[in-house]
Amino acid sequence: MxxxxxxxxxxxxxxxxxxxxxxxxxxxxxxxxxxxxxxxxxxxxxxxxxxxxxxxxxxxxxxxxxxxxxxxxxxxxxxxxxxxxxxxxxxxxxxxxxxxxxxxxxxxxxxxxxxxxxxxxxxxxxxxxxxxxxxxxxxxxxxxxxxxxxxxxxxxxxxxxxxxxxxxxxxxxxxxxxxxxxxxxxxxxxxxxxxxxxxxxxxxxxxxxxxxxxxxxxxxxxxxxxxxxxxxxxxxxxxxxxxxxxxxxxxxxxxQGNRLNSIMKKVTSWAAIIAVPTAITGFYGQNVPYPGFEHAWGFWASTIAIIVISGTLYVLFKKRDWL
CATH class of the missing domain: 3.30.460.20 (CorA soluble domain-like)
Incomplete structure (x- = not known):
């Protein structure tokens, strides 16, 4: 053409x-x-x-x-x-x-x-x-x-x-x-x-x-x-x-890197909080006598320790904006 x-x-x-x-x-x-x-x-x-x-x-x-x-x-x-x-x-x-x-x-x-x-x-x-x-x-x-x-x-x-x-x-x-x-x-x-x-x-x-x-x-x-x-x-x-x-x-x-760091902080913080009751219940799950063994106050002491320590960690992580 x-x-x-x-x-x-x-x-x-x-x-x-x-x-x-x-x-x-x-x-x-x-x-x-x-x-x-x-x-x-x-x-x-x-x-x-x-x-x-x-x-x-x-x-x-x-x-x-x-x-x-x-x-x-x-x-x-x-x-x-x-x-x-x-x-x-x-x-x-x-x-x-x-x-x-x-x-x-x-x-x-x-x-x-x-x-x-x-x-x-x-x-x-x-x-x-x-x-x-x-x-x-x-x-x-x-x-x-x-x-x-x-x-x-x-x-x-x-x-x-x-x-x-x-x-x-x-x-x-x-x-x-x-x-x-x-x-x-x-x-x-x-x-x-x-x-x-x-x-x-x-x-x-x-x-x-x-x-x-x-x-x-x-x-x-x-x-x-x-x-x-x-x-x-x-x-x-x-x-x-x-x-x-x-x-x-x-x-x-x-x-992306900042969001990943934020997610890692949250995951790590929750893992730390969950580790507390795991450690305490694991301690009280031993098959040997320990303070409070076979007593009601032992159960309440472990429960209070879990609540107090986990709550303290949650407050600390929240202040640092990790959660």
């Missing part, structure tokens, strides 16, 4: 034209072409690579999955890799969608690894800011990058809400520790994944804005600066959330 667009002098002139016409349009210096391919084969990419003189290594990276977010520069073009992300609120699992893009002087070629990457949303952003289309490829790359960074921001915000809910569960009276451990580990894993996607975007945006790359003109520079600011905020937010999840996990373990 492919999609194409032709802008001439900043005006959308044609859509979904045959791929064979791309080379003819690029001869015109006033034309800007966009080509989108979803899950293309290696042969399809090789054909486009020959038509647009794309570097062999860049074409290989577009075929291979799980690339690091980056911007590689070649003689005639630049190669960009980025990811959109979405957090499943029910499971806390982060889903990634990979995108590769070839950026030439007058053409942008996007290669989506799956249909999960919503290219329609990118097109809507281009149409909503059509007055900037005169900036050519820089305009197209901005809309693409803006959508990618917004998905990062939404994922960070969702993770923040999930972690706040996790904080409330940690201090609940009857917390399900097994579920807390599962959720905290899932969120931590999602944050690690998000960090690998978000942090390299700073380097990528900086490289795009370099004057010698000739992608961003004076008109688009403020818009790229705004996207870069969002990237920094998302990266800082991700780092703070990772630290917060670690703190929550440590707090959870500390609370």
């Amino acid at each position: 492919t999609r194409t667009r032709l802008y001439r002098n900043g005006v959308l002139e044609s859509e979904n034209f045959p791929l064979a016409e791309i080379s003819d349009f690029l001869v015109d210096t006033s034309a800007t072409v966009w080509l989108d391919m979803c899950s293309p084969s290696a042969e399809d990419l090789a054909r486009i690579g020959e038509e647009l003189s794309l570097h062999r290594l860049a074409v290989e990276d577009a075929v291979n999955e799980h690339q690091r977010p980056k911007l590689d520069r070649y003689d005639t073009h630049a190669f960009l890799t980025a990811y959109t992300v979405r957090l499943d609120a029910a499971s806390g699992v982060l889903e990634k969608s990979e995108l590769a893009a070839f950026i030439t002087e007058r053409a942008l070629v996007t290669v989506r690894k799956s249909e999960n990457f919503d290219i329609d949303e990118v097109v809507r952003r281009w149409d909503a800011a059509s007055e900037l289309a005169k900036s050519g490829v820089g305009f197209l790359v901005h809309g693409l990058l803006d959508y990618v960074v917004d998905s990062h921001f939404e994922a960070v915000q969702s993770l923040d809400e999930q972690i706040e809910a996790l904080e409330d569960l940690v201090f609940a009276d009857r917390a399900d520790y097994r579920e807390l451990q599962r959720r905290s580990l899932r969120l931590r894993k999602s944050l690690v994944t998000l960090r690998r996607v978000v942090l390299p975007m700073r380097e990528l945006a900086n490289a795009l804005m370099r004057p010698d790359l000739h992608v961003v003109d004076d008109t688009m520079m403020p818009y790229y600066q705004d996207v870069y600011d969002h990237i920094l905020r998302a990266a800082e937010w991700t780092e703070s959330l990772r630290d917060l999840v670690t703190t929550i996990r440590e707090t959870q373990l500390t609370l």
